[in-house]
Amino acid sequence: MISKRVFPWLDERLGLTTIYKTTLDRMVPKVNWWFTLGSATLFLFVMQLVTGIMLSVYYVPSPDKAYDSIEYIMTGVAFGWLIRGIHHWGATLMVITVFIHMLRVFFYAAYKYPREITWTTGVFLLLATLGMGFTGYLLPWNQKAYWATTVGTSIAGSVPGIGDFILRALRGGSDLSAVTLARFFSAHIWMLPAVIIALIGVHLYLVIRLGISSVPKEND
Amino acid sequence: MARSSNVTRRGFITSVMAFAGSIMGVVVGLPIIGYLISPALNGAKTDAWVPVGKLDNYPPNVPTQFSFTRTKVNGWEKTVNSYSVYVLRGDGDKIKVLSTVCTHLGCRVSYSKDSDTYACPCHDARFSREGVVLSGPPPRPMDQYETKMDNGTLFIRVLAS
DSSP states (O other): OTHHHHHHHHHHHHOHHHHHHHHTSOOOOSOOGGGGHHHHHHHHHHHHHHHHHHHTTTOOOSTTTHHHHHHHHHHTSTTHHHHHHHHHHHHHHHHHHHHHHHHHHHHTTTTSTTOHHHHHHHHHHHHHHHHHHHHHHHTTOSHHHHHHHHHHHHHHTTSTTTHHHHHHHHHTSSSOOHHHHHHHHHIIIIIHHHHHHHHHHHHHHHHHHHOOOOOOOTTO | OOOSSSOOHHHHHHHHHHHHHHHHHHHHHHHHHHHHHHHHHOOOOEEEEEEEEEGGGSOBTSOEEEEEEEEEEETTEEEEEEEEEEEEEOSTTOEEEEESBOTTTSOBOEEETTTTEEEETTTTEEEETTSOEEESSOSSOOOEEOEEEETTEEEEEEEEO
């Protein structure tokens, strides 16, 4: 077979076996199913990335077209309902898996030395995931989206002192408008994904570098 | 512990995983391809008989302009396209409906009573009252619409992509 000759040639130059051994074939302690939630979240993130890129093919972030373009995705495009459905439910599921993942780390005390930075990046990943949920919720531009964002940004505006500034910065003005939709879209498809991808890079590097903690014993 | 064949446990699992992975790839990949190419396949052509009014409205042997609009839905947007035609009622039942789109590069031609020709402003092409090229670059006569009469009303068949 040709791959018997091609693979060693590539492996010698790219170090594929080394990558495989360090990332997938690494030693792990005996753990349980709660330890799969990080991978599950990563899988969901990749799904969100793929379906999100697909949705951007037809979605238009403008108040007079956003709703119509989603209607078109749902009824006019083949499998549009499926792509949007996966993105919609995947978002909810991802928040759940991220949260349970955090609870597992917390209750197993896996955030302690030497994994403080893994934990810290994880906290920011949680916040960024919630930010994705918040910004993505506005994009359908229906009544629910509009009023949820009105309420959400008002809550942010209740911060003492700088509240009004935060509200204006989030909305891009005093009202929820076309400017709000455009900046939420930008945050949803460019800024937050960039932050999340960078943080996942650090998070996974640390998981591989430090190894995962085992289930605490009675005397730990 | 391969007894009956030389398939190892590890090899078997690898094969099963590769098979399951391929199926998952197809199940995920095909909808994505369908999703991306779907607007290219949905491009149903319009084929409509458009009424252009009573035949009596058109004086014989004088090309008379008739304009109308058609609405087309492209995805989430409605586009209104303007059409303009010249209706030429010849002797008897002979009716010719000519498109104002120049057959050269698509500019709009207009009829001039003085010269009894259609002139295209872009490259100075001239067509006769019947739509035959008299001078200029157009490669073929003016396009004609298929016509039909129904209860004294003239209809033309509009085909658009």
